Amino acid sequence: MRLALSAEDAQLQQELREFFTTKVPQEIRDTVRSGGELTKEQIIEAQRVLNAGGYAVPNWPVEWGGKGWTPQQRHIWLDEMQTAGVPAPLAFNASMVGPVIATFGSQEQKERFLPATANLDIWWCQGFSEPDAGSDLASLRTTAVRDGDEWVVNGQKTWTTLGQYADWIFCLVRTNPDAPKKQQGISFLLFEMTTPGVTVRPIKLIDGGYEVNEVFFDNVRVPADQLVGEENRGWDYAKFLLGNERDGIGATGSTKLRLQVVKEHASLPLADGSRLIDDPAIAARFASLENQLLALELTALRVAGSSKDGKPDPVSSILKLRGSVLIQEVSELAVDVAGGDVLAGGAGDDSDVPSWAGDSVPTYLNLRKVSIFGGSNEIQRTIIAGTILGL
Amino acid sequence: MDFTYDKEQTALRDAVRGILGESAGNREKITSSEPGWDREVWGGLAEMGLLGLPFDETYDGAGATATEVGIVAQEIGRILAPEPFIDVVVGAGELIADAGTDEQKQDLLPKIASGELIAVIAHNEARAPHGTVAYGVTATSADGGWTLDGVKEPVRHGGVADVLIVSAKDGDATRLFVVDATADGVTRTTYATPDDGYAARIVFAGAAATPLGDAGEAALAAAFTRLQTAYGAEALGAMEVSVETTVGYLKTRKQFGVTLSKFQALTFRAADMYTSLELARSISLWATMALAENGPDALVASRLQAEIGRTARHISQESIQLHGGIGVTAEYSIGHYAARLTVLERTLGTEAYHVAQVADGIADRGIVELLH
Numbered sequence: 001m002r003l004a005l006s007a008e009d010a011q012l013q014q015e016l017r018e019f020f021t022t023k024v025p026q027e028i029r030d031t032v033r034s035g036g037e038l039t040k041e042q043i044i045e046a047q048r049v050l051n052a053g054g055y056a057v058p059n060w061p062v063e064w065g066g067k068g069w070t071p072q073q074r075h076i077w078l079d080e081m082q083t084a085g086v087p088a089p090l091a092f093n094a095s096m097v098g099p100v101i102a103t104f105g106s107q108e109q110k111e112r113f114l115p116a117t118a119n120l121d122i123w124w125c126q127g128f129s130e131p132d133a134g135s136d137l138a139s140l141r142t143t144a145v146r147d148g149d150e151w152v153v154n155g156q157k158t159w160t161t162l163g164q165y166a167d168w169i170f171c172l173v174r175t176n177p178d179a180p181k182k183q184q185g186i187s188f189l190l191f192e193m194t195t196p197g198v199t200v201r202p203i204k205l206i207d208g209g210y211e212v213n214e215v216f217f218d219n220v221r222v223p224a225d226q227l228v229g230e231e232n233r234g235w236d237y238a239k240f241l242l243g244n245e246r247d248g249i250g251a252t253g254s255t256k257l258r259l260q261v262v263k264e265h266a267s268l269p270l271a272d273g274s275r276l277i278d279d280p281a282i283a284a285r286f287a288s289l290e291n292q293l294l295a296l297e298l299t300a301l302r303v304a305g306s307s308k309d310g311k312p313d314p315v316s317s318i319l320k321l322r323g324s325v326l327i328q329e330v331s332e333l334a335v336d337v338a339g340g341d342v343l344a345g346g347a348g349d350d351s352d353v354p355s356w357a358g359d360s361v362p363t364y365l366n367l368r369k370v371s372i373f374g375g376s377n378e379i380q381r382t383i384i385a386g387t388i389l390g391l
Numbered sequence: 392m393d394f395t396y397d398k399e400q401t402a403l404r405d406a407v408r409g410i411l412g413e414s415a416g417n418r419e420k421i422t423s424s425e426p427g428w429d430r431e432v433w434g435g436l437a438e439m440g441l442l443g444l445p446f447d448e449t450y451d452g453a454g455a456t457a458t459e460v461g462i463v464a465q466e467i468g469r470i471l472a473p474e475p476f477i478d479v480v481v482g483a484g485e486l487i488a489d490a491g492t493d494e495q496k497q498d499l500l501p502k503i504a505s506g507e508l509i510a511v512i513a514h515n516e517a518r519a520p521h522g523t524v525a526y527g528v529t530a531t532s533a534d535g536g537w538t539l540d541g542v543k544e545p546v547r548h549g550g551v552a553d554v555l556i557v558s559a560k561d562g563d564a565t566r567l568f569v570v571d572a573t574a575d576g577v578t579r580t581t582y583a584t585p586d587d588g589y590a591a592r593i594v595f596a597g598a599a600a601t602p603l604g605d606a607g608e609a610a611l612a613a614a615f616t617r618l619q620t621a622y623g624a625e626a627l628g629a630m631e632v633s634v635e636t637t638v639g640y641l642k643t644r645k646q647f648g649v650t651l652s653k654f655q656a657l658t659f660r661a662a663d664m665y666t667s668l669e670l671a672r673s674i675s676l677w678a679t680m681a682l683a684e685n686g687p688d689a690l691v692a693s694r695l696q697a698e699i700g701r702t703a704r705h706i707s708q709e710s711i712q713l714h715g716g717i718g719v720t721a722e723y724s725i726g727h728y729a730a731r732l733t734v735l736e737r738t739l740g741t742e743a744y745h746v747a748q749v750a751d752g753i754a755d756r757g758i759v760e761l762l763h
């Protein structure tokens with residue numbers, strides 16, 4: 001056991017801090033810090049800066065841009081990035097489809113997709129969930145039927161995040177309806193969103209924003225060489241991918257930043273000169289959240305939870321479970337700090353209500369999603385109870 | 392103590408449920424543009440005598456108590472009716488009835504009761520702590536009249552109000568004034584609230600104002616207590632439907648080949664939600680009876696708000712979670728209930744604020760005796 005960073009890791013931390021705070025445009029970092037929404041162009045720009053510096057996909061195999069870092073070094077990378085307000089590389093690319101292609105794809109697929117995926121030349125979206133296949137993902141019904149050199153896809157996906165920006169979709173499709181177990185007839189298919197027969201319908205969320213979509217497939221013809229790995233083995237790849245997705249949702253860096261920003265707001269004087277942070281009950285909530293985040297971050301350092309050897313690590317469930325709850329609790333505290341100003345959700349720049357206060361309720365409501373997606377928190381408990389505890 | 396509604400009260404509930412239910416299907420359309428509520432429904436409420444419900448008969452009111460007001464508020468909460476009954480009738484209306492001069496009551500209350508006049512309290516100021524003190528608007532007396540200068544926001548329904556009851560600083564004191572919202576010196580900017588409504592930023596620049604009787608902080612505090620009691624009942628209605636909707640969803644949504652109701656992990660959570668709902672119901676009915684029989688009591692209101700705050704959070708968070716993805720969409724109802732509950736609960740002091748109010752002086756209080 002050792003508390004301090006090794007000299008090598010301390011050096012890496014310095015380098016990363018320097019890189020993130022000087023190379024990524026200030027405007028992007030300020031927007032992230034204030035909880036604002038980045039444009040598609042800003043997300044692409046930030047990822048390209050990271051990729052140019054070699055920091056977009058450190059978790060990938062070294063030959064495809066990975067760093068071969070230890071789990072602790074990867075933690076330092078993520079933490080420095082998130083606390084600097086640098087948007088993490090698009091998860092669909094960097095932690096979902098990229099590792100799947102790198103681990104299970106053909107050499108030709110790797111060459112075709114990985115560099116473009118790392119640089120966000122291709123924006124990927126995740127076509128897993130369907131209206132009747134949410135937690136029970138394996139019951140998905142979208143089919144792909146082989147016809148010569150092509151797969152013909154029919155069906156519907158839903159909750160497809162940022163499908164409106166996406167160039168390509170990675171999709172779970174049923175290729176063998178007669179398999180003895182429903183998990184055994186699924187394949188992992190890649191195709192362009194502009195392929196004839198693909199239709200996207202946006203879904204409005206409760207914060208008024210549009211970030212998810214329904215995606216419909218009507219006889220979409222996909223070249224056969226865009227099926228990843230082996231036919232009917234897609235479920236294994238999906239589980240591998242979901243382990244990494246969970247790991248990302250549980251990351252503490254952005255929650256620490258959020259808590260810090262809320263604390264700054266609570267430290268501003270109110271109209272009567274008093275400060276909310278001086279209220280012992282409010283201060284106690286900050287203290288408790290800070291401490292719970294500390295314990296979670298320590299856990300992440302102690303038991304790095306990303307998928308290894310082609311398999312998900314059940315520990316990622318712990319990180320996702322607690323990480324999602326803590327980010328929600330921070331957003332709830334932000335609403336309480338905003339107090340009566342929460343009404344000013346749609347106020348413009350001429351308002352005296354600061355935008356963070358008006359935005360607090362939409363953000364809080366939006367973040368209810370983190371305990372639902374990436375495998376709901378009930379599903380994470382099922383994994384912990386079953387896979388770890390053997391119950 | 393008797394928590395049951397009598398025949399007339401039950402009839403009132405059914406009538407309100409009927410009239411509000413008729414327009415429930417239009418909610419999305421109605422709330423998508425200002426004023427965010429339906430003037431036809433408002434007219435219907437006036438016709439039923441609801442807009443004068445708590446006012447004296449002298450002022451075209453029905454002379455009803457907080458109990459009847461609470462029944463209406465619960466029904467509003469059940470279908471998230473956007474009509475400003477609570478803010479106009481309970482907030483500004485009862486404040487005028489309580490603290491206005493005879494002339495003001497005669498002038499304003501019948502018009503509120505008939506539905507032709509919208510009046511709201513304009514007290515909120517950006518980054519002001521919850522309480523009855525005005526910081527950002529100053530009253531000046533000159534030539535026997537008064538003028539106001541400063542900014543109030545966010546004021547719910549402030550953009551469509553005809554009359555504003557404005558709190559303003561007069562030296563060290565906070566006093567209340569009646570202001571014609573359409574007069575010179577009043578500029579309003581309307582914006583959307585996160586719970587499908589509208590609020591306004593209101594700038595006063597030498598706006599003409601008349602004192603509301605000699606009302607100040609005490610009258611405002613009493614108004615808050617009445618509002619908190621009504622908001623509590625509204626929240627109760629919204630929680631009731633949130634629980635009903637969630638239970639219904641668990642019975643119909645299938646995953647893994649069975650309805651979600653087969654998973655005890657979820658049914659226990661529904662049981663906890665129901666428990667919160669019943670606690671909220673008890674404290675809401677108790678606070679309502681206390682207001683009806685004993686008049687405004689800030690400690691009672693804070694006890695109510697603290698418990699409504701806790702239960703509303705619990706129920707709104709769990710109702711979304713148990714729905715899964717559909718719970719965070721605007722296309723489905725449950726998220727709108729959560730939005731309303733989240734905002735309602737912070738409108739007149741957060742849960743933390745009210746717990747602190749109850750904590751104040753707690754060392755000197757004995758056990759709480761309910762039956763006496």
Ligand SMILES: Cc1cc2nc3c(=O)[nH]c(=O)nc-3n(C[C@H](O)[C@H](O)[C@H](O)COP(=O)(O)OP(=O)(O)OC[C@H]3O[C@@H](n4cnc5c(N)ncnc54)[C@H](O)[C@@H]3O)c2cc1C
Nearest residue numbers: 126128129134135159161369373376378712713714715716
């Ligand atoms: C904002 C958002 C973005 C998303 N983005 C994407 C995306 O980009 N791509 C994609 O493919 N999907 C995406 N999803 C979908 C997400 O993965 C699903 O919402 C999630 O898997 C839950 O499925 P469901 O919504 O159908 O809920 P359901 O599965 O119907 O669950 C409803 C409730 O029942 C619980 N439950 C279900 N089964 C059990 C059980 N066996 N035991 C105990 N409790 C259970 C759930 O935990 C939940 O509380 C997104 C979802 C959201 C909300």
